[in-house]
Amino acid sequence: MSESSTTSDMVLGGDASVTAAVVREELLRDYPAKTKKKREKQIVINDKQHGDDGSLQLPVVAANSRTVPGIISQRGCCYAGCKGVILGPTRDIVNIVHGPIGCSFYSWLTRRNQTHTPTDEHDNFMTYCFSTDMTEENIIFGGEKRLRQAIQEAYDLFHPKAIAVFSTCPVGLIGDDVHQISAEMKKQLGINVFAFSCEGYKGVSQSAGHHIANNQIFKHVIGEDDTQRSKWSINLLGEYNIGGDAFVIEDLLERCGIELVSTFSGNSTYDQFANAHMARLNTVMCHRSINYVADMIEKKYGTPWIKVNFIGANATAKSLRKIAEYFDDRQLTENVERVIGEEFPAVVEAQRKYRPRCTGKRAVLFVGGSRAHHYQELFSELGMETIAAGYEFAHRDDYEGRQVLPSIKIDADSRNIEELRVDADQDKFRESDRQQGIQREKQGYTLREYDGMMAEMKDQTLIIDDISHSEAERLIKMVRPDVFCAGIKEKYSVQKMGVPCKQLHNYDYGGPYAGFAGAINFYEEIDRMVNARIWSRVQPPWENGTPAADAISPLPISMEEPEESTNP
Amino acid sequence: MTLLRHTQGGEITERQALTINPAKTCQPIGAMYAALGIHRCLPHSHGSQGCCSYHRSTLSRHYKEPVMAATSSFTEGSSVFGGQSNLLQAIENIFTIYQPDVIAVHTTCLSETIGDDIPQIAEKASEKGLIPEGKRVIHASTPSYVGAAPTGFANMTAGMVKYFSQSTSPNKVAGRVNVIPGWVEPADMREIKRIVAAMGLESIVFPDTSDVLDCPQTGVHEMFPKGGVTVEQLRAAGDSAATIALGPVCSGPAAVELTNKCGVPHATLPLPIGLEATDRFILELRKHNGGIVPQEITDERGRLIDLITDMHQYFYNKTAALWGDPDQLVSLSELLLTVDILPKYVVTGTPGKKFLRQMGDVLQDRKSEVQVRQGTGADLFLMHQWIKNEKVDLLIGNTYGKYISRDEGIPLVRHGFPILDRVGHQFFPTVGYRGAIRLLEQILEALMQLQDVECSEERFELTM
Ligand code: SF4
């Protein structure tokens, strides 16, 4: 009925015996029984089964499940996903963290979200950190009074458009009603004040926080401003402007004549969110953090959505074309082709330069909820192969594709994340946009489609969800990848093993990597990393018998004769 | 374009509830840092996984080194029923997979609010056979709604004494002193060990993050690098002749604990940053080595004095704004006054009764020219408001000061924690005479560089 697409096991590295199955075995070897049982379901060989009907069967990855206590994990908390990731990049909301000081301090400017304010008169609170800095007394007697006072003080000092309140772990426990207080203050101050119950213990990772954040933005902000938008207007959902990525995309869209109504949430403002429902098409970049918002907007306002990816030159071109194709307009198509034509020569030039230096090298990617997938594009443009990958906080659909959505079981950790019930808005639903979507689908255009990471990865590669430190270390020892992509917590242990680590959360303070210009930046960066001479100099030349002894001897510099003296 | 565009001078209204741009962070990160200074120890954060992730990230960004720590990964269920089963499972996993000798558990706001009893859970783990022979689980209580990062450092350091130190005899080992270095860089701990050795004394320095957070690149990642105070040494600390606690906030409690538990007398000194503070440290060490100060140390001091006399003209009557941890601020202020820079604004979010008095001792007759603020409302926003009203020549503090620096055109010397935007600082000590030389060189460079960039063409000079 169905059969494996390849016959032999893929070799991941080292010698030919290092197959995905062998590596998997080693990663699991020393776990206590209970932990092993759990990890077995999250470390999976990408065994692709092709049905006769052209269908693709992928193994199940038990993603989005709780990290076992004591495991050194990459993951952060719900609050980090809510305040840090989703609301962090919006510049004109005063974000007050209700809790002791730490949670607020650590999310202060650490995610590298860039923002561009047109003038000094425009609000920008991203450089600020606001906290109620709860004391013991607040923990014992409740912190509601303090929160109310903090909101008032923020208002008096800054008169912002909106104030958002974020609950941290202890607040959930002592039961401060942040929503009630926000509602009261909203009434009292006459500005929008809303709260997020994003206590860190909710859900299993940042992903829960994305959901809570997006739900509240959907409830409290989207739909507030009905200003009309042009016929080629879109939202960009799930792009957070790390290292200036959103700037690159904004520029491309503008040159194509596509109006960007809002970005969730890179380089964004409150007003953009409020007006987002007026865009004609939603484009989803990071499927994990926001696909449900696209669904909710579609249900309530009629806006169809498509998946895009601006990481990788080919993917960028494809995404621009896909947007143009949706609007089905000759002028727009011409614009898009012109822009691609303007950008591509530099890309080809850069590929010509860097590809020979990188080709054949192997990458592994363990990061985020979409980047471990998207960045494989860039590596393949360099001729590099991804031999193992996994997400830090994605769900099954991000691995296996959206078709598994109906079969995902809701566990106790997901149950406490609110799913909004959304109906069509009687006044604001745009039937014309819905019809446009239906029309396009009839013509073979695909909406709401995401096949996930595994479909695009090679057969028999290794998928590791929520990789732990010990697994990462064993993986490196066995396959010696040429580059390891992860985050700050992994960066230096990986590099201590002599393997360069590219941070794909914060880009190692580099970037942008989106779009065509970003792709070129990335090629250059990877060339720098995989070819840096320093990695071959780790062993001291006096330690003989090291395998690379020849390679590491100092460069020959002729020194036989002293310089002739110029004195008589 | 201004980065902190919403900060204004003028009349400053007192805030009761809102902290803006804090000059502190939470207890557990201090506890985690301290625990990394125990050889073969894995810090463990008993709470939700976010805290642990944040602490590891921040420490890694500062030290550019791996920071290994585990977490109890609380669920909503554990936050209701307590985290006992999480910690038991964590202990089993950690000893099986990562195999440290010591697990140093610290709590978070969450587990503290729940009221988990860590020693009791550890006891249970022991009964269940989850703690292998010879291995230990220690703990410190570190709720962030009291104290701040230095408090967490102090609590974990005191915990080391509580769990390990023993007095085996009323006769203490002459010529051996314990030194508790406080929250300083790995290079500072290394320098402190060097100074004590140069003074002819044996030392037990704890915690000790040298060779843990400044490891050489060898192509091998050691989960537990060679550095760190050993459990043996911590035990033996109870038999040392004396303890010198550097910095009352970070190091005081452990020294007191050691006196109470093992009868080791202690002296608490300011962090040896700057001339006078280092003098005090040397004088204290001299009490234990028969009164000798080797020429090597005297020469180092002499070179520092020489440097100050050479630099003094550029420092005289300059003003600075400082923020950070109390122990650092007291000594830094004294150093600045030594070279005639006025520490005009001094801010710490870390509470603690003695800080203001110590600042008073340091400032003496210049008190009236200086604003010092501590605790709630003592934050970078307030300091920036002061600066808007009356500028200073220099900023000294962590990386967050760079926003003020750029907006106001005031040079920043990075000091304290965290430094997120520069590499290599962990290799250069600022304690001792040599450390002071480094610090003053940095300060002068910052001032001169600004002059070179900003002065008019006709005033641009070759020799300065
Ligand atoms: S909850 Fe407490 S321990 Fe955790 S990050 Fe926040 S302040 Fe720190």
Ligand code: SF4
């Ligand atoms: S206390 Fe909770 S919300 Fe704050 S960092 Fe820790 S896990 Fe996240």
